[in-house]
Amino acid sequence: MIEAVQPGGDVSRPGLPELTLYQDIIGGSHVTGDLGGGRFRTGSEKGGVLVAAPNFANTVIIDREHHIRALSFPVDQWQEVIDEASDGRFSLECPQLHIGQFRQTTIQSALRNLWALSDEEGAPSRLLARAAGCEILAELCRLTGGTFAPTRGGLAPWAERRCLELMHARLSEDLSLDELAAEARLSPFHFARMFKHSLGVPPRVYLTRLRVQKACELLEKTNLSVTEIALEVGYSSNQVLARVFLKSLHMNPTDYRRAVRDPTRSFVES
CATH class of the missing domain: 1.10.10 (Arc Repressor Mutant, subunit A)
Incomplete structure (x- = not known):
């Protein structure tokens, strides 16, 4: 995952063994080049996505400064997953994906959520990154006409x-x-x-719920510091735990501890 503001000009890159999505955060530029599906020229829209093929030395020229988010999928880590999910009917090197910008709401939503959750929780967890990757690649498969077997039920x-x-x-x-x-x-x-x-809910959401529940229990029943509790439930700092708490419970951990230990005491949310 990379986010950057770059000047206009030649942003070509050598062939790398990974599929890369580029999302334009601002829009309004003009893009010409070849990302592995043939030469194209397109106006870039806000939120639009370009997909660069793996193992292809692409040529890309953008006429003005642009703000992008880039997400890469190493072929050696993902092709086996996709082969199993699609019975081998989808390739990360499918030319249809690389012929210009597209807008697909499911992919745009997945990218937006991935960045938002990464901002909240720090570096993306392996669980978050892998789950988001599965969702995005499934949609890319559908864009090329591929299908996955329907889910016939839940876990045993x-x-x-x-x-x-x-x-x-x-x-x-x-x-x-x-x-x-x-x-x-x-x-x-x-x-x-x-x-x-x-x-x-997805596994990542369920895990977050478990972590918040455990943090609440520790805040109620122990004198551990908020930093110690954050580490105990899998977060890198008290600031990260505070962001998760604010989103889940609409208060910070310290105020939660005060409230449950002395319900008659008023407090102001931070």
Whole structure:
């Protein structure tokens, strides 16, 4: 994940073994080049996305200063996931993806949420990054006419139980989607869809809920500092925990502790 403001001009790059999405945050520029699907010229719209093919030395010229977000998918880490999800019918090097800018609301929403959550929680967790990648690549597959097998149900009871036990046991760790999927004996892509079917929310959202619940318990029953509690539930600092608390409970951890220990005492939210 990279975000940058760049001057206009030649922004070509050598061939790299990764698929890269470029989202224009401002719009209003003109782009010419070849990203792996043939020569194109297009006006760039705010929120629009360009996709650069892996292993292709692209040529891109942008006529003015631009603000972009870039997200890369290393081929060696993702092609196996996509092959399993699509029965081998989708390639990260599909030329249809690389012939100009497109606007796809699901991808735009996934990128927006990924950056927002990264701002809230610091560097994106492996669980967040992998789940967002599965969602984005699934939509790219659909754009090329590919399909995935529909979800026929949720997790088996034993798989759901084991995954939740793993989440509770490793609450302070950067648990990955791949580790949870392995516990359920599923591919990461299918696991993410089946988990949401069973629990009603994606794995990352469920893990955040568990962390907030545990933090509340520690604030109520211990004298650990907010920083110690943040580390105990998997966040890098008290500032990160405060942002998560504010979003979930509309108050900061210190005010929560005061409220539950002395409900008659008034407090002002920070």
